[in-house]
Amino acid sequence: MSEAVHMAGQRAVENPLLAEGLKLFFPVAALHAVLLPLAWIVLFAYALPFAHEIPVSQWHAHEMIFGTYAAALAGFLTSAVAEWTDTPPRHGRALLALLFLWLPGRIVGLFGWDALVIVAAATDLAFLGMLLWYVLRALITRGSTRHASFAVWVALLWLLELSIRLAWLSGNADLAGRLLHAALVVFVVFLSLAVARINVVVINLALDPGGTTTPYRPHPGRQNLAAGLVAVYGAAALAAPASAVPAWLALAAAAALFDRLAEWFIGIAVLRTHVLALAGANLFAALGFMAIGMAGLGAPLSAATGLHLLSVASLGLAVLAVFIIAGLRHSGRPLDLPWHAHAAVLLMLAAGLVRILPETGLATFLLGKHYALSAFLWSLAFLVWLAGFLPLLRHPAGFVGRSAPQTISR
Template sequence: MTAACQLDHTDFAVSPLLREGLLLFFPVAALHAVLTPFAWVALFSLALPFAHDIPVSQWHAHEMIYGTYGAALAGFLTSAVPEWTDTPARRGRALLLLLALWIPGRVIGFAGLDALIAVAAVTDLAFLGLLLWYVVAALLARGSTRHASFAAWLMLFLLVEAGIYAAWLTGAIALAERLIHTALFVFLVFLSLALARINIVIINLALDPSGETTPYRPHPGRQNLTAGLVAIYAVAALVAPGSTVPAYLALAAAAAFFDRLAEWFIGFAAFRTHVAALAGANLFAGAGFMVIGLAGLGAPLAATTGVHILAVASLGLAVLSVFIVAGLRHTGRPLELPWQALAAVTLMTGAGLVRVLPEMGIGTFLLGGHYGLSASLWSAAFAIWLVGFLPLLRQPLKGVDGCH
């Protein structure tokens, strides 16, 4: 047994979910995605019982980004970074500590407890700070800077979170709104960087399931172009929101995401669920930035519609795709998707379309009720993934990481 397997053995012997970060945090993120929007719609009617000073829309957005997507990010980084750096993965108590810091903010955000913002700020920042240390420690142990961009963007994600809480505590609600949008764009950069790496593996396995050959090679200039343009747009949108500069930069980011779709010109293999889902995430990202750019230039569109395309459709589909692919690969299974994967991807696509199309003049009969319907479809997508994949995560096949 390796030294990595000996870490906190008494902890993860109790639960297989403590063997690796994604085995714990992906189900946690999915559970949060299932329960929170459902409760907001079914119990609170999109209101929050204790939210008075902070707009409900900001609580909702914050909990999606730093709650659901934050847990997903923790699962991804605590698994991917050790794999990339060939260092021992965090297990057992280290993961439970991270989870314990994530939970208080979710309880407070669930009901919009304005009075406990300071508590949420401390625990959320501690959660992101500990996650950052786990990433940096692996890079330092390896003496590598190859994946340092993830540490840099995680630091920025933490700083933006600090800014959001500071704005809430001082009553700067308009600034908090802009910072929440910035956090969304930072997370899009994370997904762009991650998918640039994941897509290489997925497309090659789609072309050659045996894994013996790698017929696909990505275009070097295309790999990080979307992340770079999103970053530039985010800065412009934060510092010059009234200018047309962000609008033009949004259109440039849209063009980069649409250009990236060329990577999926691989024949019929592109129609496999996990391959098409990643393409769909890029397609929605391009559409979201296009709407934001056109709205900024005076087109009869709302920029918030573009933001929701990014938050619900693009990021939702991207995160779900990572859950599906990693849920199989990191439990020692081939990419043979169960029916729950197709159902989850279909529901997530529906959630994105229902959320934005009525606001663009398509299906206007859904206006008003489309918020609740979209949230229900979004929750259902993660619920089906959770039901289908939790048994797989709890029972990894032998030989996954050498721990038996």
Template sequence: MSDPTPVRLPHPLLAEALKLFFPVAAVHAVLLPLIWVTLLSFDLPFARQVPPGQWHAHEMIFGTYGAALAGFLGSAMPEWTDTRARRGRALLLLLAFWLPGRLIGFVGADALILPAAATDFAFLMLLLIYIARPLIERRSTRHGSFLLWISLFALIELAIRAAWFLGETVWSARLLQAALAVFLVFLSLAIARINVVVVNHALDPTGETTPYRPHPGRQNLAAGLVGLQLSAALVAPDSAVPAWLALAAAAAFLDRLAEWFIGRAVLRAEVLALAAANACGGLGFLVLGLAGLGAPVSPVTGQHLLSVGALGLAVMAVFVIAGLRHSGRDLVLPGAAKLALALMAAAGLMRILPEIGIGESLIGLHYQLAAGLWSAAFAVWLIGFWPILTSPKGGEGCD
């Protein structure tokens, strides 16, 4: 009797979304600041009417963080719904739509705004389809909020590109802040789910008990208030309403810090990173709110607390936690993971502290130092986790 036909396995990087898109996001995160700050000296060779700073912010949000979002949701949604994850050619197609916009963004090619808009929108719509499918199969609405926010994220992307094309850079600046706010909603929703697993593992590594239960009122409050603040900032940007709502969002994030009152277990690197990301979210909105009400603080500092501090730490924590769990490994952080988290925290501090009077002698130089630490964090993660992500995981078939 002949042997049955062997099951063809995909390359490990194509086995699920995070194994492909986390390394892709890391490579982009390493190159983007180094090229922009070190090689191009904060300029872009083909940028004409679009400010280089807006190109940079866009590529950070829709490039690095967009790929991280694809990896996270592309793997998490099938896990949450107990359905089969997309793999193989489906992931390569998603990558093919993501890549053109990044190549255009590296040089700030204003003339190619419309093609980049088309491919970025196609990338987000295909991601939407990929994560909607498991919910439809299970007839579930439990994680349906992600569909709403990805749809809004895609519409904001189109609006930014349209504003650039029409030369409305004041509006595109507001829309970039809105895109950052949407990503902070993703952060809030993701932490609410990830933190349950991480904290319970920290309290009982055996997994025999689940001593930690999140407060249900905190699950979506921060995300909801960020959404309200986003809407107010677009509709009434010159009023005090966005500032007051920013303070409300800050209170929601800071209130969630109570979830990390778990004793010595909070000092575990993965637990502390999630707590610090949440704290940076609260402090960022606090600064934005105070600045909007006339306090002597810069809203730019608040935006960097959110974009580098909160999102940088959260994304790196997700890379570490999900990278280990989805590779069949225990949640015991290797040295590279701890170093990557420490470097990301240092990047956030270097970007923010000189702006609030701590280390003022580094003003100007702190851009390069923060960019170097940011790139180093992702490079360390990529080098340390490459063997983990590229190791075959038995029993996986291929489309």
């Protein structure tokens, strides 16, 4: 029996998809992003069959944040932290354990199963706790605190998940909504911190595809300013949602994100799809916080429009860009994008615009249909990425020539 277990573990290690976190969790996150919206629209017509006490809209938000985006985060951190700290990446059974903890909550969330909230909470908290330990263990092994901020934000995400589930169990939907808003903000912080590291490599390779020079150096003041202001806004929005303070802080966060667009003033090299995708994610985040701030100060805008700019347009485009960049680099390939990558980015851009424009008074002919159409385009974007990149992740190629620069800057 023990020999059979050992052989199964050995096969898991040898499977290319279990060699490191992103090779497993990026396809898992993409598959979740493909299936979940279609199931909710086609099978359940937005009305989840077992959701009676918890609002359906909150189930939808939770599963986008703690389902799709949390799986993407797990893939990113289990690979990136190992790269930053020069420690062996988690692989094989360690990744499967993480996956099996993530999965039960997604089954419960698919049906909006109120009665199984405690079960889903237990496994989701265990999933985030294990992810936190994987990050901490690498930092401890290396004796480094340089990237400890990621551990802090994973811990905060764990706390928010616990609080959301407790709010649901106590019937406090208003508090749960504010906590979900805070969880979304945490993911925007992750986006900002990740882009600060990824962009250094991506822009340098765009300027010099051979990787022999590094002409781009980021402005130190921009690396953490946007993330810091987004975090301050999130704390204020959670603590004092009825005041004007969060609105002003949202505008400050928007200003920092707009200022950060200067990183992409690199001439014609910016026209590469993956470079534009990261810039677009940053732009949509800035527009999202601007909309939230203006709505809070009385402008004829809905704060929900700003939240959709963040959740669909900004994070959707950012996650897809990371999937494309890391999918190529970590499968031993240069950043020569296949057609799937270009198509997926265009579909995600369309999904974001279709979701947002009717809410701003533009493309009003889509009103009433834009939810389903945006969800379909969102699912199709991830499906196209999955079709193009899963074979690449399953069959890594040797990188020919000079050693490739790291995907994620230290």
